[in-house]
Amino acid sequence: MTGLSFADAIQLLLVGLSQGCLYSLIAIGLVLVYKATEQVNFAQGEFMMLGAFVGYQFIVLWGLPYWLGALLTLVFMGGFGYGVDALVVRRLTGQPVFTVFILTLALGIALRAVAGIVWGFGNYSLPAPVEGNLTLGSVIIGWSSVLAILVTAIVASGLYAFFRYARQGVAMQALSLNQLAAFYMGIPVKRLTSSIWAMSAIFGAIAGLLLGPVTLVSTQMGFVGFKAFAGAIVGGFGSIPGAVLGCLLIGVTEPFFDIMFPTFKGIGAYLIMFVVLLIRPEGLLAQIYAKKV
Amino acid sequence: MRVLFRKSYKQDIRLFRDRTQAFWYLLFLCIALAAPLFLDGYFLDELSFVYIYAIAGLGLMILTGFSGQVSFGQAAFVAIGAYAHTILLSRYGVPWILSLPLAALITGLVGLAIGRICGRMHGLYLAIATLSIAIVTERLIGGGGDFTGGHRGLPVPGIDIFGIAIDQSWKTYLLNLALFVGAILMTRNLLRTRSGRALIAIRDSEVSARSLGTNVAFYKAYAFFLSAVFAGLAGGLLAHAFYYITPETFGMGESIRLLLMIVVGGIGTIHGAIFGAFFIVLLPTVLSWVKVLLPGAIATSGGFDSLAFGMILLGFILFEPDGLYGRWVKIHHYFNVFPMYKRRSFQRQKTFLKTERLK
Amino acid sequence: MSEVLKVRNVETMYGRVMAIRGVSLSVREGTVVTVMGSNGAGKTTILKTISGALDPFKGEITFKGKAITGLDPDVIARTGVAHSPEGREVFALLSVKDNLMMGAYCRKDRDEVARDFEKVLGWFPVLREFLDKQAIYLSGGQQQMVALGRAFMARPSLMLLDEPSLGLSPRLISEIFAIIKRINVEEGMTMLLVEQNASVALPAADFGYVLETGRIVMEGERDVLMNSADIREFYLGIKADSARGDRRWKARKTWR
Amino acid sequence: MSWLEVENVSLAFGGLKAVDNLSFSVEPGKVFTIIGPNGAGKSTVFNLICRIYDPLEGDIRFGGESLLGARPHEVINHGIARTFQNIELFEHASLLDNLLIGRFRHGRFSPLSELFFLPGQLRQELEHRRKAEEVIEFLDLEGYRHARVADLPYGVRKKTEMARALVASPEILLLDEPSSGLTTEETDDTAFVIEDIREDLGITVVMIEHDMKLVNKVSDKVLAINEGRFLATGSASEVQDDPDVQAAYLGGEAA
């Protein structure tokens, strides 16, 4: 780490923080679905990609004002997420979770193809929600990164409270633990499940709108989802604070790892995850419990 | 309808249940052996791919289908096998006949190490951990400089067994077929003996597997070992089929394809791995036939193949979660009971999910 | 008294296996009805079919005069059927308190819910110590209490109880049946009760059915059944000492 | 023949003392029953013996040898087999395969012989199969041999679990509530089965049970516990007459 000044370190830290928050937003979408249904959505990255493309359609192609376009995107993606569950995933009710996770892999493949057919396979630029940079001495951070941090903080704490205190939140956990019993309690399992998918698609879209301006919108942008997975796993898959914690850990350590091993940029995240899992095979805030016999 | 009478315990242990079954399988084998007589090089090469993928699939089936450990990293093992084999052949001049088993063994040992490390992880954690192994392996091979040929890859020498060059489609076909049959037999043997049962026990209930004496960590690692050996074998064979290998060749996409393959085939069965290999390998061919019949605009638009692949998979998982083999069993049943077949025999009753977060 | 629940000629299949074959039964308002039968007779299947967890292949089920055949279980639950399932099926990782409150998911009357909550804790005082404990870590019997309490918390008009005595200590069994009877009498709640343990279930019931391999083979008022020789021998075990005793061979059931 | 000795064992979950300084010993060739109210810690005692939990203090010995050094999967090698209160079967395998897995301890890890099915394998497999068939016959499970365990009725599943423990040919068998969920008639059968296990197979039985009729019929010795602590011990009738047991466990209308 030769020549890494204090300012650089702060800079990297801030960047790591905002990257971590972006990962968190995707991870929250993943964890949400898992926490409420124990389904794993491997297409979450593609939801993000789709959100970015839909935003591109509204804002760039149709020229709507940014915030209106963004809002419409979220509404559209909410409907899309709801539909995915209601029309596709729901048919697998009762199948092992493994089946659902294969289903979403296939869904991801199909969604990438659809996006490519509709919008093309190129790279498209999307305007950022806020322009400009925040400069603190020699440290520079984009306002959009600041926004990402804020949004993540709000979303994560809101969801935490929701699952902790709201009746629907508890009911969602209940249905993930024992679907049959949840049905017996009169919990509207199908509606809640679809709503969760809708919420998760919305968070995906938010991530897409934030990430799109940075990396351009393309059918391949969903692959960043794998890092979000790594983060959520580090935190203990199924816990919202865990997901944020894990993603931040990965986001913050990654740039420092990259500085140390400049020719291996990108694998730091996975190595960190591996190390954490070695020590704690169920992640930092474990969500897997020993069965009582 | 044929009713099976069991006359001896051996019937349940032997390779084939009865003569009829033995007859059919041997007939298939004969047809496969005779294929070079009536198929041209194109189909032989396609079938070679099927066999190689089926070997890798059997490995993954042992790991995921039987021991219940989901792996997204099978392609990494295939890559290690391919690289080990190629490097042994071209850099150390090891004879082919030794190099291939050696490569499989090396891969197996890597698998064993990983299995040992990952043994405490479950379900999704394991899936993502293995996924990261796939990603990291690709980068490490790419960063391996001259030894691995880096990102630019390595050319693969031809096959030479005791001075006989295996350089024509029908020869590689027969070679691959032989190894494929060997892999099936090994898997079958595993399943009808103690270790195989231990794997299934671990998949269904670790607590009671332990209470019956299974060293769970050991057998999980053993499953990784076997699976990696198969993958390494497939890797060695694939290297020849590819003529030239690069780290990208065995990327994450390949791992996912392998996993999809065994699911489409029918998870948890030997047939599943084989049917899945047929599906994955022959689908592009079938698609390109279908495309000819479609209006030009659809057929030539980018994305068609991916979309079709994704949709077919979706359809499969939605309507036939038991995979091709499950469908096959149903068709088989249909003919067996022919006039009495009732649709509802296979109607799915509602089922409900319970948490898998308890281990 | 009207019939709240009517089951007519229901058949339910598991794939190729037909588990119940043309079962008809009815439950009058305010009564406790029990279904007895040996293992695999199809008792659980009947209850699951009523509450919508299984789709019947044939037949019709009406609850309070409305057809509920083939509806989703949550819809049926909201019409006032609460099912305490076999094997407890508690929400493993939720706290005992949340488990109980989930029973009242569909209720709006907070005060009433709070009162019922206290009532349940009154019946099962041990649970009070474990309110914040994850349900999976309770002992088998404690989980059974949670399951029963949870079903009651819905304040249904019909409770379906599947083997409520499973795994409970003798003292708790008699207590639970006393509670069941009390709920029935005090709250006027109708119950359909499935039990292996006929010696406690039948006395608590008003009417009984006997199920054998998916068919109803006998039905009658409690007193009639209590006096039937077969019931006494096979379900109540009353004559155990005299008729079977230490003999290993089994008597034939006369209805076969 | 071995003795199972549990000596001053304690275990706590968080603040809750699930087992509190408990001692007892089981004589060979006997049926030993543990009774106690729900949550008394009975299943926990089994879990301690099977090394699922580590006791905070105390020792557990079998045949004079401490079990505390054994890892969970080694317990069976001492000759201790068990069933579970909530049934832990291999759901996706057939009943026969479940039993064959039960034979696990009677074999060695020999990868080459297995993968290539060398001649010795067939002999071994036949041997396992014969043993499994004996147990199937013993427990009247013939009709279900090839059925998938997940599809079996509850009572049969209970029996299957017992069968799986028996094929391991243990010296001592731990049964957690063998009669729960069975009808009176089936409970009677269970009583005969337990007697046969003890008499014909010579296996010591430790059983947790709530059905007092069954307890009375088969137990040689009964231990009552409550809140993890010793309450009473002795013959079935002695224990039932104990006022503490009456109050904590049997309740008013006790048998």
Added chain:
Amino acid sequence: GPQGVTEDKITLGSYTDLSGPLAVWGVPEANGLRMRVDEINAAGGIHGRQLEIVIEDMQYQVPRAIQAANKLLRRDKVFAMVGALGTPMNLAVMPQQLEAGVPNLFPMTAATEMAEPLHPMKYAFFRSYTEQFRAAVAYFHENGGFVTPCVSQIANEAGESMTLGVEQQLHEYGMEIVAKTEHAATETDMVSSVTTLKNAGCDIVFNAGSVKDTILTVATSKKLGFEPIFVTGMIPYMDAVAKAADGAMEGLYLVSPFVFADVATSEGEAKRILETYAETYGTKMEPQAQLGYIFIDLLAEALEAAGPELTTEGFLAAIEAINGYVDPIGGQTISFGPEDHQGVETLILARVENGAWTVAARGLDY
């Protein structure tokens, strides 16, 4: 006669990525190939034979490419393979393809191996990635010079080849790469890489990258106030890059063996082609489409010259005889010869100015 040639038809084959990670290359390329084929057929074909081109989607996966090639070679019996995408794919397919006597023409990759070692049936269009970067190093060494050359490389075969070029050329000047970073294609943040380069004090960064990572690297540098000369290879030569990140790409250099023509600045035949394409396919003619068009045009030139009695030898001789062909869109000169199976003669230097690529210099070499 050779396979794929009948009285009235010549079948050509190509495999490319129509739905995978490089579909951004493959889809327009396929369109370009088809457009020129259609034009030629509409004009009556070549010596009375219509052209047919079969394009397979290999989704940028080697196994799929092998299968696709297997089909093209043995089912469709193509006469020649043209514009096949991807270095690993070409390397994997070529042995059996050349064995089968099917020429490999103008693959859509600038790997050295596409022309070397010399093989009678291998013809490359581009100058290799390695040469592109040698030329880039040479150009900047002569024009202004540099002290601390650095490399930011993408972790794949193309990136590695580019880095090799930088190394080789620096070696000529007795210099070495001062700092090098390497990243995966999927990265979404480059601050750490840029910080490494910045701290190394690089005054020129040879960006051996692809599309998105190039944009990210350059934009991030600008944001962090680190503004060395950035030079990249032909891959990011597209509109989206020039326009990306609100002008942050201004001044980015690129060395390329072809010219990416724009309707606004073209005239004559080039303008017609660009306009027709835009009409037919509904989008602006991307550089890959332009290349696809040129590949077929070049191939048609050779077919024409090979005469009505078409044999593979005659056709190959005709390609070798191509000398001074000027591509109809970008105006690059292409020549082959018995010892020279690599078409484009010299490289160009392009630069982002006002959100568009402009040719800054022609005739680069080393």
